[in-house]
Every structure is written in structure tokens, then in C-alpha cells.
Amino acid sequence: MTLQWQPSPPDHVPTELMIDFDFFKIPKGITDPIQIWHGLVRQGVPPIFYTPHNGGHWVFLKYDDIVEGYRNYGIFSTHQTPIPPIEPFPVVQPQGMDPPEHNVFRRVLAPMFTPLAVRRMTEGLQHRAETMISHFAEKSRCDFIDDYASKFPTSTFLELFGLAEERLQEFLDLAHIFFRSTDPTERAQNLNDIYAVLEEMFREKERSPGPDMASTIVAARDANGNPHPWEDILNCGFLLFVAGLDTVTNTMAYVWRYLAITPGARAHFRSKLDDPAAFLIAIEELMRINAVSNIFRRVTHDCEYKGIRFRKNDRVILPNTVANRDRSVFDNPHTIDLDRKVNNHVTFGVGPHRCIGSHLAKREIMISLQEWLRQIPEFELDEEQDEGSVFGGSVMGFTSLKLRW
Amino acid sequence: MSMRVVANLNVCQGHARCEDLCPEVFSTDAVEGKVVIEQPEFPPELEEKVRLAVRNCPEGALRITKGGKA
Numbered sequence: 001m002t003l004q005w006q007p008s009p010p011d012h013v014p015t016e017l018m019i020d021f022d023f024f025k026i027p028k029g030i031t032d033p034i035q036i037w038h039g040l041v042r043q044g045v046p047p048i049f050y051t052p053h054n055g056g057h058w059v060f061l062k063y064d065d066i067v068e069g070y071r072n073y074g075i076f077s078t079h080q081t082p083i084p085p086i087e088p089f090p091v092v093q094p095q096g097m098d099p100p101e102h103n104v105f106r107r108v109l110a111p112m113f114t115p116l117a118v119r120r121m122t123e124g125l126q127h128r129a130e131t132m133i134s135h136f137a138e139k140s141r142c143d144f145i146d147d148y149a150s151k152f153p154t155s156t157f158l159e160l161f162g163l164a165e166e167r168l169q170e171f172l173d174l175a176h177i178f179f180r181s182t183d184p185t186e187r188a189q190n191l192n193d194i195y196a197v198l199e200e201m202f203r204e205k206e207r208s209p210g211p212d213m214a215s216t217i218v219a220a221r222d223a224n225g226n227p228h229p230w231e232d233i234l235n236c237g238f239l240l241f242v243a244g245l246d247t248v249t250n251t252m253a254y255v256w257r258y259l260a261i262t263p264g265a266r267a268h269f270r271s272k273l274d275d276p277a278a279f280l281i282a283i284e285e286l287m288r289i290n291a292v293s294n295i296f297r298r299v300t301h302d303c304e305y306k307g308i309r310f311r312k313n314d315r316v317i318l319p320n321t322v323a324n325r326d327r328s329v330f331d332n333p334h335t336i337d338l339d340r341k342v343n344n345h346v347t348f349g350v351g352p353h354r355c356i357g358s359h360l361a362k363r364e365i366m367i368s369l370q371e372w373l374r375q376i377p378e379f380e381l382d383e384e385q386d387e388g389s390v391f392g393g394s395v396m397g398f399t400s401l402k403l404r405w
Numbered sequence: 406m407s408m409r410v411v412a413n414l415n416v417c418q419g420h421a422r423c424e425d426l427c428p429e430v431f432s433t434d435a436v437e438g439k440v441v442i443e444q445p446e447f448p449p450e451l452e453e454k455v456r457l458a459v460r461n462c463p464e465g466a467l468r469i470t471k472g473g474k475a
Contacts, residue, residue: 114436116438
């Protein structure tokens, strides 16, 4: 097999832009993985630098460059971007395509994720949150990741895709291996398992469609009225499976961890339970400060950007958390201001690939927090936390978070 | 003079921050989730909210003009 998407050796990178940085590695003693990125900024490394780790890649550290990385798809493509570089790699739909091809599946998905569509999901989300929290509210403690933050979005996925709630454990296991396993054999098997489940699901929805996303995707037709290629349908299902689970889980983990150690913030949210607009403004601030995703792009051709030479297939990482605390854009960027007036965070990206699930994600987090505070108004971190429960990578977060009340 | 707000739909990506911050003036459509300006010429009492919505647009898709047609 010929490899097409491998970056070239970094002989085009000036020595002064070469920095030793591994975004998967969280040094001992760091309890908040986001801090590895802010550590770089504090050290004063160049705002555009290259690291030889993980196959070699660039890192952007300025809001303006990160936004350019999102918007300028002529240079910074979403097609074939994995870091470290892997081939072959599935072209997930629509995220893995640049405009205009990107529009084909974006159009299929967009109506299902508009604010209007998400508002119609509110009741179901509320019911799910209320029930799930009531299972452990009396126990006075929980592992927030296992008992809530990983279950809630996975269970939401099952409902949206018209799958039986009884399959929750099967999907939790699939997702757990996908996001956390580092064993190549296990990972390869897991990918096969996920695609087998998607195949079975879409075939079933093709035969007997229902009012769910899987049925809508499989029934969609292209501009000429023909069905979409089966492989693209599977890759679209795959995107929705992987994109909406770990991101929501770990954002929730960050939010609850912050609230567990910040009585004033708990009081703030409790005081806004009957004021959704103010509640949402505070949620936006927690979205800004707890941006768990580091986004990948691939350079489409040899070129110069900001006077720096880039080669075709060079990889670039856009760390949202860094953009969100750029002092040229945000006043007191490291301060959490739950009434922040102007908050142009990039947690959901900008440009044509703006996270299509952003409204659903925010609604899941907002409703979860509202229901939580109604049932568990006060809570704190358990003194005993698992060692080494933080991880870096494309999504950063926690494998365990023990809370008590 | 009345104030008017306009949107560039080529730039809007459907973040819906404007709708969250000032639902009196902004909503979003059911197909792409892009901005719909319900009330282009908004009353002075909404000026602060509209300005906030404009400043919070992550794409810079909104603009306020003074009166008349934009």
C-alpha cells in the first residue's frame, strides 16, 4: 500500500521552532491535564512551534492562528488528519471532508441538531438526568465518571439513534475501549466491533425506519435523488458515536470538579435555577474555561503561513483551551467570571466545521447540572481519588472523579 | 434615528449565541440553524442586548447600522 498522507521529515523546521512537547503525556503531579498547554504559554515558547513527538506536528498557541486553522480549509484541511498519522484512516462524514464536499452530509445532519430540534429533546433529557441522578442521590457518594458523565451521553446517543436502552452497557464498553485503550490489537478489534454494530443498526433502520437519527441518515438522498454510499453512511454514524461521547463526558467532569471545590459557583448556579438565560451565560463561561478538545488539521500543500514554511501533510494541533485564554481576546482570561459579558470562546470550533452537536452538548450539560443541583445542592471532592486518573490527547480529562455529599 | 442589525449568512455558522442572548431580535432556522433576524429595526430599549449579541458572535457575522436600509 502506498502511504499518501504522511508528513515529511521536519528538515523545513528552523531549530528555534522545535520544542520537545508530547500532548499525550501528563507529567506526574499534574492534576489538571489542560495545564500542560498553559505551561507552554507561560514558558514563552514560540506561538507557532513544531514538536517531533507523535509523528511530528505543529502547535498553534494564538487565538488568531487557531481561528485561521479552523477557517482556512484551503491550507488547513480536516481530511486525513490523525496524530500520530495512521493510514488507512476512515473518512468520517461530514467532518473528514473539506467544503464543498463537506456540505453533502452536513446538510443531512444539520436539521437534526439545530437549536429548534434540540429544544424538542429537552423533556427526554430532563427525564433521563432526573432518573439517573436519583439512582445514587441517596448514597451520598459516587464516581461521577462511571455513574453519570459517561452514561448520560451514551444513553442519549441510544435514544437519538432509536436503539434500546438495554444496550447501554454494550455501548459503554465499546466507547470505553475506543477512547481509553492503548493496545493496538484491542483497538483494531474495537473498531471492527463498532462498525459491525453500526452496520446492523443502519440495515435495521433501512428495513423499518423510525423517528430517529439513524433512520434519517439512511433514508437521506443525494442531490440526484440517489442513496448515499453505504460506507459514507457508516462513517457518519461512526462520527456521531465518537464525537458526542468523550467530549461531553470530560467537559462534565471538568465542570463538576470545579463546582465540587468552589462553593461560590455552586451557589451562583443554584441561584439561577429559575433563570435559564443567566444559567446559560454561566455555562458558556465553563465551556470557555474547560475546553477539553485539541483539534487536528493537515496542511494541503507546501506553503508559507506567517512567514513559516509548512509542507504538505504537516499536521497541526489547535488547542481550544489556549485560544480561550488568549489575553488579546479575553479580559482576565484565567479568571472564571460566571457573568462574563463577551465570551467568544472556540470550544466548539468556528468556521464550516463548527461542532454540529454544540447545542445538544450544551443542553445535556445544562440540564444535567440543573437536575443535579435540585437533588444534590451541595457536594465536594472525596478525599480519596484514584492515582493517575488524568489523561491528555485529542480529548483531555479524567478516568475517575469521586464526589461525596 | 432607529438602529438596524444585519447578518452575513455566508459567515454565520449557526452558533446561536445571538438567539441565546437576545431572543427578542434573533432566532435560528430549522434547516441549517443559521440566524434569522426577526426584528431588524429594533427599539432603543433592546440596544444593549443586541450589541452584546453582536459582540458575542464567534464568526463576526452580525453588524449594526444606523437606520434605513443596510
